[in-house]
Amino acid sequence: MIHKEGWASILIVTLLNVILIALGVFIFPAFQWAFILVAILLWITILQFFRNPQRTISVQDKNVLYAPADGKVVVIEKTFEPEWLKEDCIQISIFMSPINVHVNRVPLDSEVEYYKYHPGKYLVAWHPKSSTDNERTSLGLRAANGSRILLRQIAGALARRIVCYSREGDTVLQGQEFGFIKFGSRVDIFVPLNTEILVQLNQKVSGNVTAIAKLV
DSSP, rough: OBGGGGHHHHHHHHHHHHHHIIIIIOGGGGGHHHHHHHHHHHHHHHHHTTTOOOOOSSSOOTTEEEESEEEEEEEEEEEEETTTTTTEEOOOOEETTTTTEEEEEEESSSEEEEEEEOOBOOOOOSSSHHHHHHHHHEEEEEETTTTTEEEEHHHHHHHSEEEEOTTTOEOOOOOOOOEEEEESSEEEEEEOOOEEEEOTTTTOTTTTEEEEEEEE
């Protein structure tokens, strides 16, 4: 299944491929297969990037946070979150490479109490300052047990468009899509200090599949 955010990009690539194949067939017939091969590779690349696998959570639990994105865990550390939580917490960061699924999903049933878009830079997503300096959106959630969790979508060097569907006042359900980031990016999750962390550094995780933390 293709994500709705991809149709414009797919159309552009399709038109480009038509031009490439026409150039190969009519202008450079000796190299037409090279042009066709490039067109096929572009088509495969854009389709795999905007794929949207349908995943249902096997065990619903109001205290378990499932990964909000596919990728690799690059940060697990105690930090002070100054924007909304304004307290010490644990930060878990998931880096999404261009080959990962880029759909962002709600980690647990909650109420959206905070939303803010921040324009910014496009440092590589693993840069230490990308969480505070890059273009990003912040989404503050309140879980059923009263715990507050902050989700942050962060643009990377290639990611130039962040989409967030949720706004203050929304009720969001575990596993529901809340956004999409194009072409490489990162998602940070800030949870209370007493949260049980269920993942390790460099572990690969999948959205709606991997349990990353449990509220206590």
